[in-house]
Amino acid sequence: MIFTLQTKNSIAKIVVLLWIVCLLAASLGVIRFAISFDINWYFLLQGEAQFTPPIVLEMKIILLMLAISMMGGVSFLIKDFYVANKRANLYDITYADYVAGRINFEEFNRLISVETYMGRFNHTWIYWFFIQPILSSFLGLIAFAIARSGLGVLQGASAVTSDISVQNVYLYAVFTFLAGFSSHKFIAWLDRLADKIFSATLPEKVQDQKTMVQQTATIDRVNLKDTIVPTNVLLDGVDSPAKSDKIDTNSTVTGFETIKLDTVTSTTNLPKPGMKSIR
Numbered sequence: 001m002i003f004t005l006q007t008k009n010s011i012a013k014i015v016v017l018l019w020i021v022c023l024l025a026a027s028l029g030v031i032r033f034a035i036s037f038d039i040n041w042y043f044l045l046q047g048e049a050q051f052t053p054p055i056v057l058e059m060k061i062i063l064l065m066l067a068i069s070m071m072g073g074v075s076f077l078i079k080d081f082y083v084a085n086k087r088a089n090l091y092d093i094t095y096a097d098y099v100a101g102r103i104n105f106e107e108f109n110r111l112i113s114v115e116t117y118m119g120r121f122n123h124t125w126i127y128w129f130f131i132q133p134i135l136s137s138f139l140g141l142i143a144f145a146i147a148r149s150g151l152g153v154l155q156g157a158s159a160v161t162s163d164i165s166v167q168n169v170y171l172y173a174v175f176t177f178l179a180g181f182s183s184h185k186f187i188a189w190l191d192r193l194a195d196k197i198f199s200a201t202l203p204e205k206v207q208d209q210k211t212m213v214q215q216t217a218t219i220d221r222v223n224l225k226d227t228i229v230p231t232n233v234l235l236d237g238v239d240s241p242a243k244s245d246k247i248d249t250n251s252t253v254t255g256f257e258t259i260k261l262d263t264v265t266s267t268t269n270l271p272k273p274g275m276k277s278i279r
Contacts, residue, residue, distance in 0.1 A: 005123075009088070012123035016081055020074060023133050027070040034063035057164055062144065064169075065176045069140015072180025073133035081121075081129065088120035136180035143179035143186065144172055151193065 003011075039059045040050045051059075091112060098108040179186040 008123040009121060012126045013085070013121065015126060016077075016129045019129060020078060020081070023070065023074045023077075027067045027074065030063060030067035030070065034060050034067060037063055054164075061164060061169065061172070062141070065144040065172055066137055066141055068173050069143070069176040069180035070133060070137045072140060072177040073136025073183065075177075076136065076181045076183070077129055077133055080132075084119060084121035084125070087116045091116055091120050132183070133180075136183045139183050139186055140176040140180045142190075143176050146193075147172055147175050151197075 037060055039045070039056055045051065094103070094108055094111045097103045098105065103111075
């Protein structure tokens with residue numbers, strides 16, 4: 001059976017909605033499990049093998065942050081799903097008006113922007129809708145680990161302490177939720193954090209980039225000189241990049257003396273004392 005594009009999109013929308021409901025139920029289940037979770041009871045640890053109460057509490061908080069980051073990912077998924085469907089509906093309605101002759105092509109082109117055309121819902125996006133919340137959950141755990149280690153800067157008097165307080169839980173919850181909700185921005189923040197710890201400073205990176213651009217431009221210029229054959233000779237200057245290494249022209253410029261320009265590095269071609277140079 002061959003399905004039309006509209007049918008595929010409709011089926012994909014239903015699947016995404018069911019996936020959102022499952023994720024919300026899973027996150028609520030993790031929260032409920034985190035509240036009653038005891039690692040000693042769960043793994044049947046007794047005696048000296050038991051974990052101390054602070055570690056047991058830490059495990060509860062980790063599970064709680066996992067659920068919150070999952071909710072952040074689901075919130076982003078819902079927003080993205082809503083915007084994509086809104087653009088798809090706008091495109092379908094406008095296209096139907098154009099086909100029916102109610103609007104002309106200029107009006108259709110004005111109403112449908114490139115963002116609307118490219119951002120409307122498509123059934124092929126279902127893979128992204130499945131992967132994004134799972135990725136956000138792991139990123140939320142990474143965000144919590146960074147916050148607890150002190151590498152991430154959180155605003156708060158007791159943001160990074162060994163003890164878990166109510167204020168700490170709120171700060172970590174907001175941080176992990178934002179990491180799940182804006183996973184692409186969190187990844188960019190991780191890249192900047194890694195540069196501060198492992199890589200070069202920003203001025204060094206900028207200088208390395210400039211050097212790379214200069215080297216690339218030099219190679220491109222050499223290739224251009226080798227491929228272009230001069231055809232027309234300009235009145236003043238050079239006729240092509242093939243002869244740009246040596247500029248030799250005698251031209252009179254108003255207000256300046258007539259000089260001979262030579263870009264070849266040589267001590268014999270340097271201007272004599274008292275000679276004006278044109279820049």
